[in-house]
Amino acid sequence: MRNFTIYLTGILLLFLTQIFAQETFESRAKVIASKIESITKEEKAALKEEVEAVNIQLEKKKITQEQADQKKQELASTRAKNIETRVALVQDELKDLVQEKVDGKIKEQDSSRTWVFHFDNKKHKQKNLDGERRTTSQFVFAFGLNNLATDKSIAHSDYRFWGSHFYEWGFTYNTRILKNDNLLHAKYGLSLMYNNLRPTENRYFKETGNQTNLEVSATHLNDSRFRNVYVVLPAHLEFDFTKKKQKDDKTIFRTHKSFRVGLGGYVGANIKSKQILKYEDEDGNNVKQKTKGDFNVNDFIYGASAYIGYREVSLYAKYDISPLFANNAVDQNNVSFGLRFDFN
Structure with missing residues (x-):
């Protein structure tokens, strides 16, 4: 049983190695898209908390309505700048990715590719069937x-x-x-x-x-x-x-x-x-x-x-x-x- 587990683990590691060794254009684009979405959510959530804090100050009459509006505008401007700056860095990654694709350095995902494994008691091999x-x-x-x-x-x-x-x-x-x-x-x-x-x-x-x-x-x-x-x-x-x-x-x-x-x-x-x-x-x-x-x-x-x-x-x-x-x-x-x- 222990030998079978080691054997199966080796097969899985080989399979994962084959997948990640050929990083696709699609997988990297998904990562970049996720980064942009996370940046937007983080900055807007932070802005919401900051605006709520200003509203509390206004309710307690620690600041005037004019001061509150000014603070909110400054906070919104700062967060917008943060989004612009952070997204710009991610956009650079996207440009590099596109250039790599144009240069033919990245393989596209093949959704119909099938991996077939053949086993015997001593060794195994894989066959790539390209559909x-x-x-x-x-x-x-x-x-x-x-x-x-x-x-x-x-x-x-x-x-x-x-x-x-x-x-x-x-x-x-x-x-x-x-x-x-x-x-x-x-x-x-x-x-x-x-x-x-x-x-x-x-x-x-x-x-x-x-x-x-x-x-x-x-x-x-x-x-x-x-x-x-x-x-x-x-x-x-x-x-x-x-x-x-x-x-x-x-x-x-x-x-x-x-x-x-x-x-x-x-x-x-x-x-x-x-x-x-x-x-x-x-x-x-x-x-x-x-x-x-x-x-x-x-x-x-x-x-x-x-x-x-x-x-x-x-x-x-x-x-x-x-x-x-x-x-x-x-x-x-x-x-x-x-x-x-x-x-x-």
């Missing part, structure tokens, strides 16, 4: 126009159509759902989403209590931009019309070689809100003012998205079902339209 891969991975990049819909319409928008934009980048898995048919695929992954708004008529966003509204600036603004950054988990049902092919009496299922349609959505969390104003001061100096805070923006985001295209390139549309601001009297929802690239 057809049903799961692949892609690097995704998208960009285009961005705006806010009021009552589900952007007909009379308060934001510049060509000046407001979005961009998104991340990674996805693509899994063929049916064993012997290439039409249906589950597409899911992790993305960073940047939504930018540029107000019209020399306006900027101003917080008043729990409301955030546009106000006309007393100073002429050369630029007024409001940016929100999100970590999102997109998921789509993809219809891929790529035809299967026969090679050496074997059916090969390819992806991203013909027309594709994706229908789905996304959920995620806001990790940064920032307003950038550019203007000339009284002395004629160019000033660039950056203000970071929560701006009463919803902490969480969810929405619907779809794309239609050919091979790697698609037309891409997104609509946030959750309103941009948490407590505004009138709900406004972010809407985006642009181009999407899925690189195998």
Whole structure:
């Protein structure tokens, strides 16, 4: 019994060695995604505790309402900076990972790979049976126009159509759902989403209590931009019309070689809100003012998205079902339209 246990342990160690010796692109991307999620949760939890402490001081009348608001703004700015700094370090890891993948230094996960072990009384060996891969991975990049819909319409928008934009980048898995048919695929992954708004008529966003509204600036603004950054988990049902092919009496299922349609959505969390104003001061100096805070923006985001295209390139549309601001009297929802690239 003891010899059998040692023997079995050796087999398991060999199996684990084979797995971890070939660290995959997918496994490392998951680790990086987990780091980003942990950073956001840690900083927001810490901010919540700090704000509660300020509220206690206010209730005990140790500070005034004005002092409390100032402290909360400073705390939110500090935590936003912490998230930005810490996520930037993780983004460097992500860039290095992408470069390694481009250079061919990382193997992709093969979801259909089967390991078969043969045993006898003295030795064992393993055989790698490579089957057809049903799961692949892609690097995704998208960009285009961005705006806010009021009552589900952007007909009379308060934001510049060509000046407001979005961009998104991340990674996805693509899994063929049916064993012997290439039409249906589950597409899911992790993305960073940047939504930018540029107000019209020399306006900027101003917080008043729990409301955030546009106000006309007393100073002429050369630029007024409001940016929100999100970590999102997109998921789509993809219809891929790529035809299967026969090679050496074997059916090969390819992806991203013909027309594709994706229908789905996304959920995620806001990790940064920032307003950038550019203007000339009284002395004629160019000033660039950056203000970071929560701006009463919803902490969480969810929405619907779809794309239609050919091979790697698609037309891409997104609509946030959750309103941009948490407590505004009138709900406004972010809407985006642009181009999407899925690189195998």
